Amino acid sequence: MPRILDDVRIISFEQYGAGPFATLHLAELGAEVIKVEQWPEGDVGRHVPPYRRDGDSLFFQSLNRSKRSICLDLRRAEGRAVFEDLVRESDAVFSNLRGDVPGRLGITYADLAPLNPAIVCCSLSGYGMTGPRSDQPGFDYMVQGIAGWMSITGEPDGPPSKTGLSAVDFASGYASALALMSGLHAARRDGTGCDCDISLLETALSMLNYLVTWAGTEGFVPGRVERSGHPTLVPFQNFRTSDGWIVAGGSKEKFWVRLAQALGRRDLLEDERFATFETRLMHKEVLVAELDATFAQDTTAHWLSVLEAAGVPCAPVNSVGQALDDPQVVAREAVFGLPHPEWGDVVHAASPMRVGEQPHVRRPAPALGDDTRSVLVDELGYAPERAADLARAGVVAGRGLPEAERTPAG
Numbered sequence: 001m002p003r004i005l006d007d008v009r010i011i012s013f014e015q016y017g018a019g020p021f022a023t024l025h026l027a028e029l030g031a032e033v034i035k036v037e038q039w040p041e042g043d044v045g046r047h048v049p050p051y052r053r054d055g056d057s058l059f060f061q062s063l064n065r066s067k068r069s070i071c072l073d074l075r076r077a078e079g080r081a082v083f084e085d086l087v088r089e090s091d092a093v094f095s096n097l098r099g100d101v102p103g104r105l106g107i108t109y110a111d112l113a114p115l116n117p118a119i120v121c122c123s124l125s126g127y128g129m130t131g132p133r134s135d136q137p138g139f140d141y142m143v144q145g146i147a148g149w150m151s152i153t154g155e156p157d158g159p160p161s162k163t164g165l166s167a168v169d170f171a172s173g174y175a176s177a178l179a180l181m182s183g184l185h186a187a188r189r190d191g192t193g194c195d196c197d198i199s200l201l202e203t204a205l206s207m208l209n210y211l212v213t214w215a216g217t218e219g220f221v222p223g224r225v226e227r228s229g230h231p232t233l234v235p236f237q238n239f240r241t242s243d244g245w246i247v248a249g250g251s252k253e254k255f256w257v258r259l260a261q262a263l264g265r266r267d268l269l270e271d272e273r274f275a276t277f278e279t280r281l282m283h284k285e286v287l288v289a290e291l292d293a294t295f296a297q298d299t300t301a302h303w304l305s306v307l308e309a310a311g312v313p314c315a316p317v318n319s320v321g322q323a324l325d326d327p328q329v330v331a332r333e334a335v336f337g338l339p340h341p342e343w344g345d346v347v348h349a350a351s352p353m354r355v356g357e358q359p360h361v362r363r364p365a366p367a368l369g370d371d372t373r374s375v376l377v378d379e380l381g382y383a384p385e386r387a388a389d390l391a392r393a394g395v396v397a398g399r400g401l402p403e404a405e406r407t408p409a410g
Contacts, residue, residue, distance in 0.1 A: 003030025003358045008184065009090040011036060011083070012067075013107065015043045017166055018140075018200065019096025019124055020063035021173035026180070027066040028351040030358065034086070034375060035064070035366070039071040039397035042368040053342070055368050061346050064365035065338060070376075071369035071397040074105060078395040085380050087112050091187075092120040092180055099125035099134035099199070109195045120183035122196035124176040129197045138200050140166040147204035152211070152231075156224045172203040234280040234287060235259070238317060239295040245317035246300050248307055255312055256280070262310035263294050340364045369398025 008031040014020050020043070023033045037043055046052070048059035073079040087093065093107050102108050102123045109121045123129055126138010144150050144162045154161030179196040187193045205212060214220035222231060228247070229237030235256070236249030250256025260268045268274050268290060273283040280287055295303060300316055307314040318326065324335050324347070334352075337345040346364065376387040376396065390396045394404035 001357070001359050003361065004355055005029040005031035008032065008092070010034065010092045010094055010180075011086050011090050013093075013095040013097060013105075015096065016045050016048075017063065018169035018172050019094065019176075020045060021170050022096070022124060022177045022180075023067065023094060024063055024065070025174070025177055025351045025353050028362075029353055029355060030361070033067040034090075034371070035067050035069045036072050036074070036083075037069055037368060038073070039369060042069070042071070046368065056342065056365075058343065058346065061340065061343065061365045062348060065348060066361070066363050067366060068371035068375065069366035069369055069398070070372040072372070073395050076395050078390060078393065080106075082376070082380075082390070082396065084112075084115050086375070087115045087119060089379065090116070090119065091184055092122060094122045094124070094176070094180060096124040096176075098137055099123065099127055099129040099131075099197075101125075102129065109193055113193065117193065118187040118191055119193040120180060120187055120196065121193065122176055122180040122183065122198070124172055124198045124200075126200050128199035128202065129195075133201075140169040140200065143168050143200040143204050147201060148208065148211075149204060152222045152224055154224050156226055158224075160224075168200050168204045168207075171207060172198060172200045175203050175206075232281060233277065234284045235291055237288070239291060241295050241300045241303055242298055244300040246295065246303050246307075246314060247317055248303070248312060248314040251313060253277075258310045259307070259312045262306050262312055263291070265290070265294060336362075338362055338364055367399065369396075369401075372396050372398030373400040 005026060008026070010023060010026060010031055010033050012019065012023050012033055013036050014023060023031075027033045035043065041047070042055060043060065043064070045060040045063060046055050046057055048057050051058040072082055074083055093112065095102055095107060097105075102121070106112075107121060108123075109119065112119045112121060125134070126143060127133035127136060141162060144153075145160075147168070149168070150160035150162055153163060176196065176198040179198050183194050183196050211220070211222050215222065225231055225237070227238040230249070230251070233249065233251050236251055238245050238247050248259065250259050257269060260266060268287070272279070274280050274287055304314060304316060316322070323329065329335060334350050335347055336350055337347055340346045341364075372391075373384075373387055376382040376390070377384055387396070388402050391398075391401035391403070392405045397404065
């Protein structure tokens with residue numbers, strides 16, 4: 001059975017997290033993703049600790065499965081010629097570099113349209129390809145600061161904080177994958193490709209969504225809320241139980257009623273201070289203190305069973321390891337093992353992109369330059385000796401190719 005993106009080839013200048021996360025999901029859907037890496041170091045993700053060895057790491061494996069790797073020096077005329085041959089046979093060129101770099105490398109639509117009018121060129125950068133920050137390196141940490149995320153994350157009496165994961169990187173990966181596929185749809189319909197210009201900063205701002213509307217329209221100043229609470233809905237936050245934590249709340253009036261009844265606190269429903277969303281917010285400290293006292297009387301497991309039976313939104317506050325064993329995660333095969341010759345059975349988080357009934361065809365992330373020779377010979381039709389000559393000249397490198405010839409010193 002063919003997979004949805006079996007007919008899509010993407011050349012990718014990607015590294016570390018955001019870019020590889022974008023193309024990971026396209027590869028899972030069947031796209032051929034050809035990573036262009038520099039010899040001998042490759043993607044910096046290959047060297048991320050703590051689990052790394054010999055140009056590979058579990059970090060790299062998690063973000064680059066089912067892709068191909070070629071080593072190509074684009075700065076050399078011969079390397080540029082190889083790249084241009086690939087462009088003629090591909091659908092998209094993807095990069096996650098500084099916003100000014102695609103133009104300098106000559107990988108924008110204006111540069112590549114003469115070779116392939118339908119090529120889609122997607123840039124994912126920190127701040128975009130234009131504007132005063134376009135030439136600045138952008139990282140999730142910095143963008144969370146600039147975009148205001150840190151100001152609303154953490155405890156009210158603590159310092160500004162980033163989210164526990166690089167959420168901006170990952171969300172930007174999703175945004176750029178969507179943009180690339182939208183551009184590809186238009187290119188196949190109209191015969192003309194385009195540039196896609198996605199930034200971490202704009203992705204982060206878009207995810208603020210209603211806070212942007214409130215702040216921009218009414219001057220609202222959002223603050224940090226204790227125990228990961230909702231800024232306006234009460235109760236809706238983490239509560240400490242006798243042996244851990246639970247997240248629960250009444251995001252709708254019916255859920256508030258069910259919560260109070262399930263906790264055996266009908267008295268709270270009769271208190272005028274807690275009668276509406278607005279009054280519960282006004283008297284939040286009093287209400288939360290009452291609920292704290294009740295939740296502290298029993299275990300997380302007890303309260304989960306009680307609240308779930310009553311139809312109240314709730315969940316345990318799991319560790320990552322506990323999350324992997326959640327019955328829903330197991331039932332949906334949201335994590336899976338993939339055998340690797342060096343790492344053994346590597347556990348991966350599955351892509352959430354469930355589209356149709358396509359088969360899973362997964363491979364471990366490639367070794368550096370693992371596919372250089374096969375791409376040149378099998379995909380581009382180069383003679384094996386030509387590929388070998390390019391390798392000896394230091395233009396390409398990888399498995400099955402000779403090492404570059406070194407010019408004697410002096």
